[in-house]
Amino acid sequence: MKARIHVTLKNGVLDPQGKAIEHALSNMGFGGVDEARQGKYIELDLAETDRTKAEASVDEMCRKLIANTVIENYSIELE
Amino acid sequence: MKSAVIVFPGSNCDRDMAVALEKITGTKPLMVWHQEYDFDTVDFIALPGGFSYGDYLRCGAMSARSHIMKEIVKRANAGVPTFGVCNGFQILTETGVLPGALMRNAGLHFVCKDVEMTVENTGTMFTSGYKAGETITIPVAHHDGNYFADDETLDRLEGEGHVAFKYTSDINGAQRRIAGVVNAKGNVLGMMPHPERMIEPALGGSDGRVLFESVMNRLG
Numbered sequence: 001m002k003a004r005i006h007v008t009l010k011n012g013v014l015d016p017q018g019k020a021i022e023h024a025l026s027n028m029g030f031g032g033v034d035e036a037r038q039g040k041y042i043e044l045d046l047a048e049t050d051r052t053k054a055e056a057s058v059d060e061m062c063r064k065l066i067a068n069t070v071i072e073n074y075s076i077e078l079e
Numbered sequence: 080m081k082s083a084v085i086v087f088p089g090s091n092c093d094r095d096m097a098v099a100l101e102k103i104t105g106t107k108p109l110m111v112w113h114q115e116y117d118f119d120t121v122d123f124i125a126l127p128g129g130f131s132y133g134d135y136l137r138c139g140a141m142s143a144r145s146h147i148m149k150e151i152v153k154r155a156n157a158g159v160p161t162f163g164v165c166n167g168f169q170i171l172t173e174t175g176v177l178p179g180a181l182m183r184n185a186g187l188h189f190v191c192k193d194v195e196m197t198v199e200n201t202g203t204m205f206t207s208g209y210k211a212g213e214t215i216t217i218p219v220a221h222h223d224g225n226y227f228a229d230d231e232t233l234d235r236l237e238g239e240g241h242v243a244f245k246y247t248s249d250i251n252g253a254q255r256r257i258a259g260v261v262n263a264k265g266n267v268l269g270m271m272p273h274p275e276r277m278i279e280p281a282l283g284g285s286d287g288r289v290l291f292e293s294v295m296n297r298l299g
Contacts, residue, residue, distance in 0.1 A: 013182070013227060014182070014185060014225075014227075014252065016184070016185050016186070016187050016225075017183060017187065020187055064144075065136070065140065065144060066136070068140070068173065068180055070172075070178075070180040070227070070228065071180045071182060071227055
């Protein structure tokens with residue numbers, strides 16, 4: 001089973017890299033981008049075949065390492 | 080005073096810290112590799128600056144989960160004076176021993192210069208040698224020193240005197256210009272500036288020396 005994890009900064013946390021992307025896009029002539037936020041994407045190949053168990057285990061991995069919940073949110077997709 | 084400097088792959092201020100500790104305390108510190116599970120009882124633990132694990136995932140994230148950090152968290156929670164500088168500060172926030180997180184500098188640039196900061200609380204074992212409200216000069220060298228915590232945490236830190244140092248001007252976007260914080264017990268300090276690089280006039284000043292002397296005086 002594959003887990004796809006997105007880690008994003010929480011609302012209200014300043015994202016200077018996202019801001020730089022936003023400015024670069026605007027300088028390149030791309031209009032209409034109100035905001036850019038940068039995050040991380042992580043893929044895991046899991047040996048687990050039980051969806052519920054996999055979800056619980058990946059959630060724990062996110063809480064304990066993959067995301068820093070002081071500043072970040074995460075979402076998990078299993079496939 | 081017996082001290083230990085913890086060394087991770089990618090630490091690069093471990094020797095600066097060791098030299099400062101030896102010069103000031105008169106005793107060579109123990110250098111402890113991150114894969115150790117245990118080490119001798121010491122009076123003071125230092126987590127040095129650097130780029131441990133290449134800052135992979137987040138600064139300090141990998142080191143915070145290393146074998147040795149389990150032991151250090153245990154000792155820090157038991158009251159052993161523990162001091163994290165720069166990457167060491169990032170590691171301490173990643174373990175949750177200190178509140179908040181260190182994010183990419185708001186200006187995106189690596190900041191490497193001497194900065195002024197004020198001593199916000201002289202009641203801690205790390206700051207008792209400074210005068211209240213004193214402005215001191217200590218070098219910084221970091222890309223991720225932008226201190227972040229939610230407003231509730233920041234209010235609590237300020238209200239309870241857990242902010243040890245504040246920059247006199249905004250150098251990296253840190254919330255409320257916070258440069259260093261102590262834990263609730265007061266035995267753990269984390270800070271972005273490098274006092275170990277300012278311990279004698281030959282290095283440009285001695286403002287950092289006072290911090291180590293404060294700890295020494297407290298430990299007797």
